[in-house]
Amino acid sequence: MPTPAKQDAMIAVHHVIPEDVRDPELIKRLQSWLDDQELSRWRRFVRPQDQHRFLVSHALMRAVLGQALGCHPKRLQFTTTGRDKPVVLAPAAGAPIHFNLSHTEGLTAMAVSWAPVGIDTEWLKRQVAGQDLAKRYFTASELADIATDPVPDGHHRFLSYWTLKEAFLKAEGWGIVDRLDGFEFELSPKDQWPPQHIELRVHNTPSTPTRQWRFYQWQVTPDHVLSLAACAQQAQHTTVNLAAWGYHDWALAADGDPVG
Numbered sequence: 001m002p003t004p005a006k007q008d009a010m011i012a013v014h015h016v017i018p019e020d021v022r023d024p025e026l027i028k029r030l031q032s033w034l035d036d037q038e039l040s041r042w043r044r045f046v047r048p049q050d051q052h053r054f055l056v057s058h059a060l061m062r063a064v065l066g067q068a069l070g071c072h073p074k075r076l077q078f079t080t081t082g083r084d085k086p087v088v089l090a091p092a093a094g095a096p097i098h099f100n101l102s103h104t105e106g107l108t109a110m111a112v113s114w115a116p117v118g119i120d121t122e123w124l125k126r127q128v129a130g131q132d133l134a135k136r137y138f139t140a141s142e143l144a145d146i147a148t149d150p151v152p153d154g155h156h157r158f159l160s161y162w163t164l165k166e167a168f169l170k171a172e173g174w175g176i177v178d179r180l181d182g183f184e185f186e187l188s189p190k191d192q193w194p195p196q197h198i199e200l201r202v203h204n205t206p207s208t209p210t211r212q213w214r215f216y217q218w219q220v221t222p223d224h225v226l227s228l229a230a231c232a233q234q235a236q237h238t239t240v241n242l243a244a245w246g247y248h249d250w251a252l253a254a255d256g257d258p259v260g
Contacts, residue, residue, distance in 0.1 A: 011117065011230050011238050014064055015109040015220050016245040018056040026247070029254055030059035033073045057108045060245060061101050063253035064110050069093055073253055083173060100170055107224045113238075115231040116211070118171025120163040124155060124223050134158055137165075139184040139203070148190065156193050156225070161185055163227035164198065164215055171229035172210060182207030185215070194219050216240060 021027065034042065038058050045051035062073035069076070069091055077090040088097055099112040105123035134143055142161050149157035164185050169175070182204045187195035198215040202208055212232035220226045220242070230240065 011111065011113040011228075011240045012064060012068065013109065013111045013119065013226070013228060013240060013242045014060065014245040014249075015107055015121070015224075015226060015243075016056060016060055017106060017221070018053045018103075018108055019106065020246075021052075021056050021250075023247075026250055027055070030055055030250070033059055033062050035077070053103060053108065057101060057103050059250075060108055060110050061099065063245075063250065064112050065097065065099060066253055068097060068112050085173065100167075102166075102170075102226075104224065107221065107226075109220075109226050111228060111230075113230060115233070116171050116173075117231070118167040118169070118229040119226065120166035120170065121220075121224055121226040122159045122163050124159065124219075124225060126155070126159075128155065128158075131158075134161070137181055139181060141186070142184050145187065145190065149193075157187075159225050160187060160194060160217060160227070163225055164217065164229075167215070167227040167229040168200070168209075168213065171213065194225065218242060220244070 021030070031039075031042075034055070042051055042054050042058075045054060059073070062076050065076055065088060066073040069088070071091050075091065076088060078086050079089040080086055088099075095114055097112065097114060098116050099110065100117055100119045102109045102119050102121045104121050105126065107121055107123070109119055109121045111117045111119040131146070134146055138146070138161060146157045146161070149155075165183075168183070183200060183202045186197075186199040186201065188197045188199075189195070194217045198217060200209070200213060200215065213229050214232045216228040216230070218226050228240065
């Protein structure tokens, strides 16, 4: 990923299936990247699958940010904002780097950009009371569209809206509870999933965006949908690079890893 000095910096979006990361030597290497705070959180997980997902998620975050900032994943230092949002403390860059992490059953996704960005992913087989949640948080127009979902169980269209709303709120740094019904998305064409065109409409002042956004959505695996909110000005002049993260990517990120 280019440095901030390059005008056409890429918006990088990577996703990985944690269960694919099973090589013992690789797992040992990823553990060595985590700092003391991350290791403490990692050890507190009771279920092995949750512990493994945390490890892969944080290793992916460090690997992608390390590529963007030109440093080894282990060298990254983090702090948090007043909203407990993680930010890079070191190494210092010429401009703030923005990133967002999301995970669901069977998938972890990471977005990084030189402008604010939000990402959300969901497992399409997740058993969720979509209609109940939609009635509580969605607009009448969104509810009507969900009712016409071409997928028999109706979850695909619901999760399209849900992940877009989550990605938008995360990009803006807003909470989810009090804003979901203050805006809506229009997805088109109506008979296609994922949608080709995504438009945001705002219905009340508290939900007015602080900047213009562009929205993207992909079915990144047969079982997962992923949504991205990116600054419109940034997106106009950059490429959104969507790619699965594989074994060779871990190897590249670990290049030059100090022994021990």
